[in-house]
Amino acid sequence: MSKRVRSREVCADCSAPEPRWASVNRGVLVCDECCSIHRGLGRHSSQVRHLTHSSWPPTQLQMVQTLYGNGANSIWEHSLLDPSSSVSGKRKANPQDRVHPNKTEFIKAKYQMLAYVHRMPCREDDSVTAKDLSKQLHSSVRTGNLETCLRLLSLGAQANFFHPEKGNTPLHIAAKAGQILQAELLAVYGADPGALDSSGKTPIDYARQAGHQELAERLVEIQYELTDRLTFYLCGRRPDHRNGQHFIIPQMADSSLDLSEFAKAAKKKLQSLSNRQFEELAMDVYDEVDRRETDAVWLTTQNHSTLVTDTTVVPFLPVNPEYSSTRNQGRQKLARFSAHEFATLVIDILTDAKQRQWGEKTDNNRHNSENQDNDQPDYDSVASDEDPVQEATCGDKSSDLSDGPITVQEFMEVKSALTASEAKIQQLLKVNCHLSEELRLMQSKLNSLQTENTTLRWQTPTGQQHLQGPFGRHQPRGGRAMSMYETGSTLRQYPLRVENARLPCICSSPVTTADAVEPEVDGEEDATLPCTEDVICKTEQIIKNIQELQRAAQETKHESFLPCSEKICMAVTEMAALFPKRPSSETVRASLCLLTSSASRLHGECQKAAEHNPCPSDIQLVTQQVIQCAYDIAKAAKQLVTVTTKENNN
Incomplete structure (x- = not known):
């Protein structure tokens, strides 16, 4: 990054200038103080690396820079951009705040509890919602829009989702399309480069067949990322995957020294672990390597006269709530290994990983081992000094790690x-x-x-078969119209703040200013819904105006934003007028609330862009904010069409 670009960067959590750390899985840059809190969250919440002192795969660093530059932080602070949040006392941290408790509480709420992330308006069936989000992710990764995919992942989309109709995963699609940054993002969220499609092909095969050789080579590196990281930690080298070398097993220079009982117990039991348990152990050791390496970078880069050490130290791996208490205890005991003991354990894992890779522990052996170990702790004895004499059932067969x-x-x-x-x-x-x-x-x-x-x-008296609406449910499946988000347009899903606009609001608590929102009408709730044809007609009008706004954004005609937004607001007002003032359906109320508040935000953003004439460096963010509002309007309109159709047919 150039010095000119770096000078404009600020910490995503407190806005301090010149952040030096990155959270890889969150797509943000953070300052030293905020990074000290991130490190205490654990890698399951935030994976931190120093921008200049840590070892980075170039495309992974490019992925983080792209996300940060395109405003990915607004995904994690969506509700804070709502003006009403300041009234309720919610605010983000600032550079002058104390690390404890101010910044700590804010960062934990932001990344651990996801307190400010945009929530879906209706989550009656979480499994269906996750499946729908995963299908959207499957479609979105073919484009270069990283922010949309990160937003879907933040809402619960699965990186390893296997599409039942397409017969592959999002990583297969990204590989075929040559989207290397999307592949990096998916890999950070756990996508498997070795996953098979319905024809038995991996994402690596897809990339090679499409001629994306650089992406194919990077996917191979990702596939061996764990063992590569362990090898690099010990000897500063990585295998040459391009030439077929996938493992390097370092040798201890002082291997003749006696090992402690602590390390001997771990070595004896290592090969008796099932594949599942071995993978868990390897991932935990990977996390411990990351903690130790990050500690080393941290000590190298800190000004110890200004930072209090006891507030920033991470003495052992933080607790991961998704793991059992036994596994968390074992993870924390890894910090008690001396450098020599830990290096020995890493070498043993690399050796065993190579042997398992070449089939010395087959599927049948694995299943038998798993059946035998169902009642056993995951690997309580690996880092334990409480029961060193308890031997594995495999006896001598599992105690030899030689390559003879x-x-x-x-x-x-x-x-x-x-x-x-x-x-x-x-x-x-x-x-x-x-x-x-x-x-x-x-x-x-x-x-x-x-x-x-x-x-x-939808059959009409004139014999017309059906309406060609803007959504796929009103069209034959073979000719389903792809939305502007599925086809990879520049529309991006960005959480934005609510601006003033004179539109009716159906929310239980108004989200716009008092002088801009019509008061709620007292009276009983009304269960009647408008004619479905009328709702579809108004929806088509809204979509037509949104498409006009999209073309203006693609052609950078920012002067057209305000007229387009006025047309959209008028169409939204007409559509909202079709529904009763107090709908009895919670789904209808939520959809109308999203529709009208999004139109208010859209009008406010467009008006702000017209009045303040943002500089070229800021116009991209303004455009993204405008388009996010348009996305929310389209989504709400689709929800109203769906619920109206369903209710009128019952």
Whole structure:
């Protein structure tokens, strides 16, 4: 980054100038004081790296810079951008605040509790919502819009979601489209580069077939990221994956020294772990390596005369609430390993990982081991000094970590196990194909019923079959219109603040200023809903105006924002007028609230852009804010069409 660009950067949490740390999974830059709090949250909440002193894959750093530059922080502070938040006492931290408790409480609320993230208006079925969000993510990764994908991930979209109709994951789609930054973001959120599609191909295969060689090589690096990081920690080298070298096993220079009982117990039990337990241990050691490396960078870069050490130290891995108490205790005990003991454990894990990679522990062995260990702690004895004499059931067979030659008998056992494993895989693939075919038949039948239902529902006296509305449910599936977000336009999902506008508000508590919102009408709730055709007609008018706003944004015609917003607000007002003043349906109220408040925000942002004439460096953010409001309006209109159709058909 140039010095000119860096000078404009501020901490995402307190706005202090020139932040030197990055939170990789949040897409933000933070100052030293805020970073000290991030480190205490744990990597499951925030993965911090120093911008200049930490080792970065170039494309991962580019991904973070892109997210930060495009305002990803507004995803985590959505509700704070609402003017009403200042009335309720909610505010973000500032550079003058004390680290404890002010900044600590704010950062924990922001990243651990996600207190300020935009919430979906209706979450009656979380599983359905997560599936819908994951499908949106699956579609969005083909574009370069990182902020949209981060927003979907923040709401619960799954990076490893397997699309039942497409037969692949979001990482497959990003790889095929050559979106290397999207691949980096998905990988940070746990996407598996080795995941198989319905044809048995990985994202790496997709990238190579599409000619994206650099992306394919990066995906291979991501696949071996854990073992590469452990190797680099010990010897400062990484394997040469391009030439087929995937493992480097460092050797201890003083291997003749006696190991402590502490480390011996861990070494004896390592190979007795099931694959699942071994993977958990390896991930925990990876986290401990990250903690130790970050500690080293932290001590190197801090001015100890201005920062109090006891407020910034991270003595062991923070508790991860998703893990069992046994596993969290084992993770924290890793900090008690001396440098020599920890290096020995890392070497043992690298050796065992290489052996497991080459099939010395097959699927059958793994399943047997898991069945035997179901009642056992995950790996309580790995870092424990309380029961060093408890031996693994594997005896001598699991105590040797050498890379010596194997016997013919061992070779035949491995070969036999691999053959059995391959047969089982083929059987599972056949079952999967059968289930996929049944799913396709059921989906086809459902589509046919939906088309027939739509034809009957919208048939007019003139014989017109159905309305060609802006949403897919009013069109045949084969010709479903892709929304502007699915096709990768410049519309981006950004949380924004609410501005003044004279629009009716259906919310239970008004979100606009008193002089700009019509007062609620007293009286009983009304269960009547307007005619579905009228709602669709107004929705089409809103979408048409939003598309006009989109074209103005794409063509950078910012002077057209205000006229477009006035048209949209007028159409929104007409649509809101179709509904009763006090709808009895909670879903209708929530959708109307989102519709009218988003229109108010849109008008306010467009008016602000017209009045203040933002400089070129700020116009991009203004455009993103305007487009986010348009997205919320379109989403609310679609919800109203859906609920009106459903209620009128009942």
